Amino acid sequence: MTRSASLLIDNIGELTTNDDAGGGRLHDAAVLIERDRIAWVGAAADAPAADERVDAAGRAVLPGWVDSHTHLVFAGDRTAEFEARMAGEAYAAGGINVTVEATRAATDAALEANLERLVAEARRGGTTTIETKTGYGLTVRDEQRAAVIAGRHVDAVTFLGAHVVPAGADPEGYLDLVTGPMLDAVAPHVSAVDVFCERGAFDEAATERVLAAAGRAGLATRVHGNQLGHGPGVRLAVGAGSLSVDHLGFLSEDDVSALADSWAEWSGGSGRRGTVATVLPACDLSTRMPLAPARALLDAGAVLAIASNANPGTSYTSSMAFCVATAVLQMGVTVQEAVRAATLGGAIALGMDRDGWRDPSGAEQGAVGVVAPGARADLQLLDAPSVTHLAYRPGMPLVQGVWRAGQRIV
Ligand code: NIG
Numbered sequence: 001m002t003r004s005a006s007l008l009i010d011n012i013g014e015l016t017t018n019d020d021a022g023g024g025r026l027h028d029a030a031v032l033i034e035r036d037r038i039a040w041v042g043a044a045a046d047a048p049a050a051d052e053r054v055d056a057a058g059r060a061v062l063p064g065w066v067d068s069h070t071h072l073v074f075a076g077d078r079t080a081e082f083e084a085r086m087a088g089e090a091y092a093a094g095g096i097n098v099t100v101e102a103t104r105a106a107t108d109a110a111l112e113a114n115l116e117r118l119v120a121e122a123r124r125g126g127t128t129t130i131e132t133k134t135g136y137g138l139t140v141r142d143e144q145r146a147a148v149i150a151g152r153h154v155d156a157v158t159f160l161g162a163h164v165v166p167a168g169a170d171p172e173g174y175l176d177l178v179t180g181p182m183l184d185a186v187a188p189h190v191s192a193v194d195v196f197c198e199r200g201a202f203d204e205a206a207t208e209r210v211l212a213a214a215g216r217a218g219l220a221t222r223v224h225g226n227q228l229g230h231g232p233g234v235r236l237a238v239g240a241g242s243l244s245v246d247h248l249g250f251l252s253e254d255d256v257s258a259l260a261d262s263w264a265e266w267s268g269g270s271g272r273r274g275t276v277a278t279v280l281p282a283c284d285l286s287t288r289m290p291l292a293p294a295r296a297l298l299d300a301g302a303v304l305a306i307a308s309n310a311n312p313g314t315s316y317t318s319s320m321a322f323c324v325a326t327a328v329l330q331m332g333v334t335v336q337e338a339v340r341a342a343t344l345g346g347a348i349a350l351g352m353d354r355d356g357w358r359d360p361s362g363a364e365q366g367a368v369g370v371v372a373p374g375a376r377a378d379l380q381l382l383d384a385p386s387v388t389h390l391a392y393r394p395g396m397p398l399v400q401g402v403w404r405a406g407q408r409i410v
Helices: 079-086 097-103 108-124 140-151 172-179 181-189 206-217 235-239 253-267 280-284 294-298 322-332 335-350
Strands: 008-014 023-034 037-043 052-055 060-063 066-067 127-133 157-163 192-197 220-226 242-247 275-278 304-306 379-382 399-402
Touching: 008 253, 008 335, 052 379, 060 335, 066 322, 066 335, 097 140, 108 294, 108 399, 127 335, 127 399, 140 157, 140 181, 140 280, 157 172, 157 181, 157 206, 157 304, 172 181, 172 206, 172 220, 192 304, 206 235, 220 235, 235 253, 242 399, 275 294, 275 335, 280 322, 294 304, 294 322, 304 379, 322 335
Parallel strands: 008 052, 008 060, 066 127, 127 157, 157 192, 192 220, 220 242, 242 275, 275 304
Antiparallel strands: 008 023, 023 037, 060 379, 379 399
């Protein structure tokens, strides 16, 4: 779709800005977009002229979703595993190797076509920023090609060579590969390194090695932690200054405090940002694992993100609206808290809440997850008067318009 030099989205009934200076929300508002950025935000009565005008007719506008945790570079399908799980079998991460086998066997073109399909699905649902991970290749060649393909379609790529030890590999030798030649090959194509710290994946010592190697390579880190049981994931992530620790179904009081304290220290001038607590409601449901304690995390003062964890094993959905509704209906957070976590929270988890971050092509981008002058013009228009309808009318296709970098994509 074409883009005018300036566009006014006018007559907005409820505008979620996430801009704390203005209370985070405006009524009877308008937003002016110039090229790829937001140029002005304010009362509809004061709206400036523009080349083009969209009448929101009293509906709700909010930032596009920022999906900070997905695994979209894969081939194959795990319907049988899902059916077995619904029949009572427990999720134990073993299915990752099924996807690894299918992914290795796929051509570049097939992987890219599947990724494009999934990104298009996410965009139709209002998602304007997507992080995705490697992690279904687990050889130097397959991890590198996953990172290169992903970088052509998403906003941030994370190296997840430390997903599981591939079938038949020696654990120590594989760790040497992941923290050595594989990291060297993939590092130019990614902005962060992730590690699955869990029984059956990587233990405390291995996780520490992966995080240290990432630090030496100058890359940010994330941790998959506390998904299948209690463990050291949160502690290690906070200790390493990771951007986020994700999953969090099994948290001790110390884990919750550590996540909250990491932000209290930042506010107190530590100079190091805290670690975002990323919860993945669709994954918790699909694996029938405990729901992450999002309410307790917020009450303690942690910074919360909500993400889809779209992947073929544990969460085959990219619907952020579904995740937001689940967080509200099942995790005890308010709609406003859930929307903030699925937009600004994700942006903080990706280090994209401030202007000047670079996408995989190296292009400089405006902040995402906020509606404020200078931010990237990423917006969604709902066919509803308020964001409350996201939880009040769960599962309904409420997204009526989506703009990404000022361009209308839905
Ligand atoms: O985030 N926890 C590890 N990785 C994915 C699962 C991937 C899979 O089972 O294929 C997750 O849930």
